[in-house]
Amino acid sequence: MEHMFKTGELFVFDLDGTLYEGTDHFDYYANRLLIDVPEENKQAFLADYEKMKAGDHPVKIGKAYDVKQDAILTLDPITLSVVKVQNWGGDVWPDEKREELYHEKLKFDFDNMIAIGDGWWLPFAAAKHHGVGNCYPRYVETKEYMVTEAFKLEPIPGVSEGLAKLKENKKIVLVTNSDIDDVGRLLKELNLDGIFEHIVTSAKKPSKTDEIFEKLVEQYEVKPEQVVSVGDNFINEIAPALQKGMKAIYIDPLKPEFKHDNLLIVSSLGDCF
Structure with a gap:
């Protein structure tokens, strides 16, 4: 860990699930989506989400998750190529069918080809499978709920102080899929307002991750190996960084047994400080 912080010059942080923790907002999102699930599917939706x-x-x-095919795709962790396809019940597709439909690199979006990189996408996938057409309004409702008195963010001990210290000698930026209003409110709640010298909002990760990384490397005049991507979403922030020769810190409480020379896995961002 010390080596990564010593050799890194530009640190690119995610927001949701990285700078704050907790899962209550995912459950709130699921309960809002439940309103739009057809009556006959509500129990199945809840059961699937709990599973x-x-x-x-x-x-x-x-x-x-391929919404149109209602198919669940297992990916190679680095190349993100499709290595297995299952239907909703878990049955595995024949290799021939998988190779026919998924022989090219996936193009992720927020409607039809979904990268299930964090807890936001579990209720989304369940809702889509069970007949919900548009999930976005309920996502907006959840984001609005997250800045009310009813919702309590969980700041991670040591992170605010740790980022302030890191900023003394390194460049730190924030890249998030959240929109600018959400980001401003969340950073204030986390006592991180003004800590980042550059913020990219509505980033459209993972489809735009490569492009954003390239712009940051050029803007800050650093080599890829001097960049450290920090986040809890392997598809959005970690795999694209490793592919470009960057370093990465992956936040996962389960600490999966996956090894890469340029990767550090921690259970919480607080572990880094």
Whole structure:
């Protein structure tokens, strides 16, 4: 860890799930989506979501979900190529069918090809499978709820002080899919207002991650190996960084046994400080 902080010059942080923790907002999102699930599917939606959270469902963080095919895709962690496809019930597609449909690099979006990189996408996938057409209004409602008195953010001990110290000698930027209003409110709540010298909002990760990394490397005049990407979403922030020769800090409380020379896995950002 010390070596990464010593050799890194530009640190690129994610926001949701990285600078704050907790899962209550995901459950709130699921309950809002439940309103739009057809009556006959509501119980199945809830059952599937609970299974996902327990890790007992084919839909898991780190996979992808093809909405049109209603298919769950297992990806190679670095190349993100599709190595296995399952239907909703967990049955595996024949290799021939998988290779026919998924022989090219996936193009992720927020409608049809979903990178299940964090807890936001579990209720989304369940809702899509069970007949919800548009999930975005309920996502907006959840974001609005997160800046009310009813919702309590969980600042991570040591992170505010740690980032301030890191900023003394390094460049630190924030790249998030959240929009500018959400980001401003969340950073104030986390006592991180003004800590980042550059913020990219509505980043459209992972589809725009490569492009954003390239712009940051050029803007800050650093080499890829001097950049450290920090986040809890392997598909959005970690795999693209490793592909470019950058370093990465992956936040996962389960600390998966995955090794890469340029990768550090921690259970919380607080571990870094």
